[in-house]
């Protein structure tokens with residue numbers, strides 16, 4: 001099935017004036033956590049203590065093993081609930097309708113956002129993460145727990161084919177990278193297909209972030225079900 005969105009409602013006078021359209025915008029939300037300052041210190045300690053025993057040591061950073069939602073940590077659970085609520089609001093704001101209406105369901109409880117995977121990332125001097133995206137993920141969520149320096153995230157232009165020809169003059173930020181600077185206590189939400197990277201972390205301390213791969217969970221009587229689930 002091909003999804004087509006009409007650019008504007010057809011009107012008799014629509015063709016009489018020139019228009020400049022800016023299409024295919026990508027939504028990214030940057031949200032301060034209202035209780036971030038309350039939980040960050042304990043959260044950082046919990047991540048570092050787990051990482052002493054249970055860590056995936058990659059060449060470019062370290063990641064906790066397993067799902068944070070299985071830890072039974074009150075700070076993690078409180079944060080995850082808030083992240084899920086923010087992600088729901090994110091989608092509902094963009095759609096301009098309650099989430100369940102988007103799938104033709106009748107009750108708000110027919111659709112929810114669920115964390116399919118969650119993990120903490122630890123960056124020390126010079127660590128980085130090359131461009132990647134999060135497969136099978138409706139919304140990628142990243143929360144910054146700790147850092148002495150800036151928590152930068154770079155977003156790559158997601159428009160297909162943009163890198164195959166450089167005409168010499170750009171007029172729509174073609175191929176540009178956008179760097180988003182955050183600090184501890186900030187949540188970022190973006191589509192799972194959004195390619196992003198972490199530039200080398202040059203802070204003197206550790207940079208700790210938590211990521212959740214979020215997807216929709218539908219009740220059994222909702223006709224539409226996620227593809228590839």
Ligand SMILES: [Fe+2]
Pocket residue numbers: 132133134196211
């Ligand atoms: Fe990522």
